[in-house]
Amino acid sequence: MKLLIMGPPGAGKGTQAKILAQKFSLVHLSTGDILRNEIDKASSVGLKAQTYMNAGNLVPDDVLLEMMNSTLSRLKDQGVILDGFPRTIPQAEGLSKIFKSLNQVIDGIINIEVDKNVLINRLVERAKKSGRADDTEEVIINRQNVYLELTAPLIEFYKDNLLSINGDGSIEKVTERILTRIQ
Ligand code: AMP
Numbered sequence: 523m524k525l526l527i528m529g530p531p532g533a534g535k536g537t538q539a540k541i542l543a544q545k546f547s548l549v550h551l552s553t554g555d556i557l558r559n560e561i562d563k564a565s566s567v568g569l570k571a572q573t574y575m576n577a578g579n580l581v582p583d584d585v586l587l588e589m590m591n592s593t594l595s596r597l598k599d600q601g602v603i604l605d606g607f608p609r610t611i612p613q614a615e616g617l618s619k620i621f622k623s624l625n626q627v628i629d630g631i632i633n634i635e636v637d638k639n640v641l642i643n644r645l646v647e648r649a650k651k652s653g654r655a656d657d658t659e660e661v662i663i664n665r666q667n668v669y670l671e672l673t674a675p676l677i678e679f680y681k682d683n684l685l686s687i688n689g690d691g692s693i694e695k696v697t698e699r700i701l702t703r704i705q
Contacts, residue, residue, distance in 0.1 A: 523548060523601040524626060525704075526608075528676060529634030531665045532641035532648070533689045534696060538634065539605035541697050548601040551593060553586060553609075578661035580609055580668060587616040598624045609673045614680070630704050631680050634689035634696070638666065 523546060529535045536552055543550035557575060560568030567589060571581045590607055608614040621627060636644075642662060649657035656665065677684065685703045689696055 523629045524621070525601075525603040526628060526631045527603060527605050527634070528631065528673070528680075529689060530636065530638075530641055530669045530673075531662070532645040533634040533636045534644075534693065535605055535632075535634050537693055538632075538696060538700060539603050541693075542700065543603050545701075546601060546603075548603045549597055550605060551590075551597075551602050551607070552605040553590070553607040554605075556589065556593075557581060576655045576661070578656050578664035578668060580672060583610055583612045583616070586613055587620075590617070591620050594620055595624065598626070608676065611675055611679055614676055628683070630685060631683050632685050632687055632700055632704070633677060633680075634687050636689040640690060641666065 525542065525546075525548065527535045527539045527542070536554070539550050539552065542548065557568070557571045561572050561575070562568070567585060570585055574581045586607060586609075590604075594602070604617075608617050617628075645657065645662045645665075646659065649659075649662065656662075685700075687696065687699050687703065
């Protein structure tokens with residue numbers, strides 16, 4: 523099974539992706555986590571990504587596409603849930619090509635929807651605990667704007683296959699809503 527989970531920063535997609543990965547024995551591929559790991563290793567991808575990430579901007583599409591092409595090819599026989607990728611139309615187009623070359627299709631696209639004010643509050647709360655370099659208020663606001671400009675158009679791009687999920691409420695409630703749609 524190949525799933526995508528999308529939603530604005532703070533929507534809880536990482537949390538839900540982890541739960542779904544465990545439930546369906548999928549590999550959880552969070553591009554944010556992969557990139558943070560590359561930064562920790564000071565790899566060439568990490569060095570390219572760091573400045574963009576710290577400012578809350580997107581890492582260039584070619585970096586992501588190359589990284590995901592090799593990761594998805596390596597994992598072609600396993601179920602995966604993609605969390606945080608694609609995040610732009612060119613990434614979505616590139617992802618279609620990757621899956622096509624592997625003779626695979628996307629089985630489900632989950633979009634978690636949450637009101638903007640709820641998101642900013644959640645991210646400010648998370649920032650108090652996370653220690654993430656991109657969890658300052660200025661960067662949080664930039665990340666929401668980047669989402670609206672570059673990632674939200676994916677809703678239209680995937681409109682025929684999108685499972686829209688209300689992301690307000692407890693983690694369990696949101697999981698339950700997702701499960702009723704994908705089972
Ligand atoms: P996340 O952990 O998903 O919130 O991602 C943290 C940061 O990693 C983002 O603000 C971007 O700078 C970068 N990032 C993660 N996924 C992508 C992607 N698909 N395209 C570009 N940048 C990404």
